[in-house]
Amino acid sequence: MSITLTPLADALGVALEGLDLARPIAPEMADRLRAAWAEHHLLLLRGQDITEEQQVAFATLFGPVSHRGVYMKDRQATHVSNVRPDGILGGGVLHFHSDHTFFARPLKAICLYAIDVPSSGGDTLFANAIMAYQNLPQDLKARIDGLTSVQLFDYTGDYNRRTLLDEAPTDAPRCDHPLVKTDEVSGENVLFIHEHTTAAIHGLDNEAVDALLADLMPYLNDPAIGYRHTWSPGDVLLWNNMTLQHARTDFDQSQARTLRRVPIAVSEAEANDATAA
Ligand code: OGA
Numbered sequence: 001m002s003i004t005l006t007p008l009a010d011a012l013g014v015a016l017e018g019l020d021l022a023r024p025i026a027p028e029m030a031d032r033l034r035a036a037w038a039e040h041h042l043l044l045l046r047g048q049d050i051t052e053e054q055q056v057a058f059a060t061l062f063g064p065v066s067h068r069g070v071y072m073k074d075r076q077a078t079h080v081s082n083v084r085p086d087g088i089l090g091g092g093v094l095h096f097h098s099d100h101t102f103f104a105r106p107l108k109a110i111c112l113y114a115i116d117v118p119s120s121g122g123d124t125l126f127a128n129a130i131m132a133y134q135n136l137p138q139d140l141k142a143r144i145d146g147l148t149s150v151q152l153f154d155y156t157g158d159y160n161r162r163t164l165l166d167e168a169p170t171d172a173p174r175c176d177h178p179l180v181k182t183d184e185v186s187g188e189n190v191l192f193i194h195e196h197t198t199a200a201i202h203g204l205d206n207e208a209v210d211a212l213l214a215d216l217m218p219y220l221n222d223p224a225i226g227y228r229h230t231w232s233p234g235d236v237l238l239w240n241n242m243t244l245q246h247a248r249t250d251f252d253q254s255q256a257r258t259l260r261r262v263p264i265a266v267s268e269a270e271a272n273d274a275t276a277a
């Protein structure tokens, strides 16, 4: 089968044409997909009509399904949705983040399949965190060199402001990570800082953390290192959760938005340990 690869943006992403994910994927094709993913960090396939099983078959070419967290216990997929009763992350803006940074080993990849999308808004934004780090001026690189943050997620908190360590519930999952982190899959150094989950940075007071974030965030928000995806039904995206950060724009809550979501773990051990920290 011949497929066509078309880059989506200078910094990241490639669109693949000529592949029907409703059909079995040959081993040689799987190798090509993994190579394209390693090079471009994000794959887009348009016009797909796939079942959950077919999406899982595609997503697991890149690693095992992660069952970590209550939403994924005993299931292969969940839905980002503002209309389904079992939907997660229903509405509103999401700032740039990677998923599960509050565990020692964040997700490896995420696969979303668009079922219903609003007529406008609800775009998913991506930023290349390798380039964000490379683009920092020398003085900022020096400021973050050796620093470690506490990544913490308060499921009950406000997703649009920074969670503070002393305000978070004691059982909120948390983990220390360097601000310049080496992605174990690609071997690349990424800028590993996230507005919502950076509850503290060791050695800095809260004001200094806010000031440092204010200086760093423009490098992640820079459109020159990004790609903005406007969804159509049938789109499948699969991206590297460490080399890329993702965000979401606002949309009208009277319109349905449902994306089927398969999270991918870095290893079998991680995937099957629902409580792995
Ligand atoms: C996610 C996520 C963004 C979106 O699935 O982890 O952040 O566009 N989704 O809904």
Ligand code: MN
Pocket: 097, 098, 099, 246
């Ligand atoms: Mn996310």
